[in-house]
Amino acid sequence: MLTKVIDQSKIDHFAKWLERADKIVIVAHVAPDGDAVGSSLGLWHFLNTQDKDATVIVPNAFPDFLKWMPGSKDILLYDRYKEFADKLIAEADVICCLDFNAISRIDAMADAVLASPARKILVDHHLNPEDFCRIIISHPEISSTSELVFRLICRMGYFSDITKEGAECIYTGMMTDTGGFTYNSNNREIYFIISELLSKGIDKDDIYRKVYNTYSESRLRLMGHVLSQMKVYPDHRAALITLTKKEQGNFNYIRGDSEGFVNIPLSIKNVVFSCFLREDTEKPMIKVSLRSVGSFPCNRLATEFFNGGGHLNASGGEFYGTLEEAKKVLELALEKFKPLLNAKG
Ligand code: 5GP
Numbered sequence: 418m419l420t421k422v423i424d425q426s427k428i429d430h431f432a433k434w435l436e437r438a439d440k441i442v443i444v445a446h447v448a449p450d451g452d453a454v455g456s457s458l459g460l461w462h463f464l465n466t467q468d469k470d471a472t473v474i475v476p477n478a479f480p481d482f483l484k485w486m487p488g489s490k491d492i493l494l495y496d497r498y499k500e501f502a503d504k505l506i507a508e509a510d511v512i513c514c515l516d517f518n519a520i521s522r523i524d525a526m527a528d529a530v531l532a533s534p535a536r537k538i539l540v541d542h543h544l545n546p547e548d549f550c551r552i553i554i555s556h557p558e559i560s561s562t563s564e565l566v567f568r569l570i571c572r573m574g575y576f577s578d579i580t581k582e583g584a585e586c587i588y589t590g591m592m593t594d595t596g597g598f599t600y601n602s603n604n605r606e607i608y609f610i611i612s613e614l615l616s617k618g619i620d621k622d623d624i625y626r627k628v629y630n631t632y633s634e635s636r637l638r639l640m641g642h643v644l645s646q647m648k649v650y651p652d653h654r655a656a657l658i659t660l661t662k663k664e665q666g667n668f669n670y671i672r673g674d675s676e677g678f679v680n681i682p683l684s685i686k687n688v689v690f691s692c693f694l695r696e697d698t699e700k701p702m703i704k705v706s707l708r709s710v711g712s713f714p715c716n717r718l719a720t721e722f723f724n725g726g727g728h729l730n731a732s733g734g735e736f737y738g739t740l741e742e743a744k745k746v747l748e749l750a751l752e753k754f755k756p757l758l759n760a761k762g
């Protein structure tokens with residue numbers, strides 16, 4: 418049995434909305450990851466079983482390794498089909514905002530979503546949700562939005578309507594937001610849920626291979642190159658990897674090729690904090706990705722130094738300046754956080 422994580426009043430409220438709603442739009446954050454796509458499609462498959470007219474809209478493209486997901490071809494990309502998407506958003510009865518806590522995380526879609534008269538619900542696990550939805554289901558203690566979607570569907574009494582396809586999407590989000598159940602994954606109820614998803618016929622081993630073992634040769638060579646340039650800060654128990662635009666060109670970089678790189682330095686003994694700085698190809702900025710193990714709050718470092726945020730062990734931000742400048746800022750941050758980086762636990 419699962420603990421009742423979501424307030425009963427919110428479950429009842431949403432169930433009431435669904436009874437009356439026909440057109441439903443599901444939106445997730447920019448540069449959608451496995452949990453954004455997984456939770457959105459998990460909910461989408463469920464709504465289809467209820468004969469709702471549901472559409473998933475995301476601000477821009479998601480990585481190739483998620484394209485096998487059932488329903489992914491029906492996801493509408495806002496940056497390509499803005500007019501159609503704007504119409505759906507404006508005419509929706511309900512908009513479900515999944516896997517983001519701040520309206521700015523849906524980029525160019527923000528205005529349309531804010532302006533829509535639709536009833537809005539937020540289902541998310543990031544800290545400090547902004548107040549732009551009538552129903553706010555926000556649980557930072559839960560490791561993925563996909564898990565929250567599973568809990569929401571079940572608590573409304575519809576476990577039996579979760580299809581194999583929906584279960585595959587929910588599983589994918591739970592798996593990717595925990596690094597294949599290697600962090601934020603000690604809650605035993607996760608494994609109860611996995612057991613329930615397996616009862617729907619999903620092949621979890623196959624999902625793992627489809628997500629993690631379908632990269633190109635050039636990505637693997639890029640990984641080798643990036644790691645060979647890695648800088649380790651033993652006194653700070655930290656490591657830094659970087660990727661310039663030039664290097665991206667040399668290795669035929671495509672979006673998503675550096676996904677997961679930031680986790681690799683954490684496999685060094687005694688390294689508890691990893692930073693990945695990548696020159697963005699579209700905006701004049703450095704994309705910052707941070708990961709930690711144990712109690713080091715990389716979200717605090719992201720907020721204080723990189724205009725960002727996120728979770729305790731996985732956060733990020735943006736830096737407007739050169740890669741060298743970003744590196745200097747990181748080194749300042751390492752000095753400031755040195756006591757915490759060396760704290761036990
Ligand atoms: P990633 O390193 O995979 O891009 O991001 C990891 C996590 O950090 C995301 O799930 C999100 O919570 C947070 N994050 C990444 N980039 C940003 C950003 O620019 N701003 C904020 N507030 N959070 C971010």
Ligand code: MN
Binds near residue numbers: 516560561562594
């Ligand atoms: Mn998530």
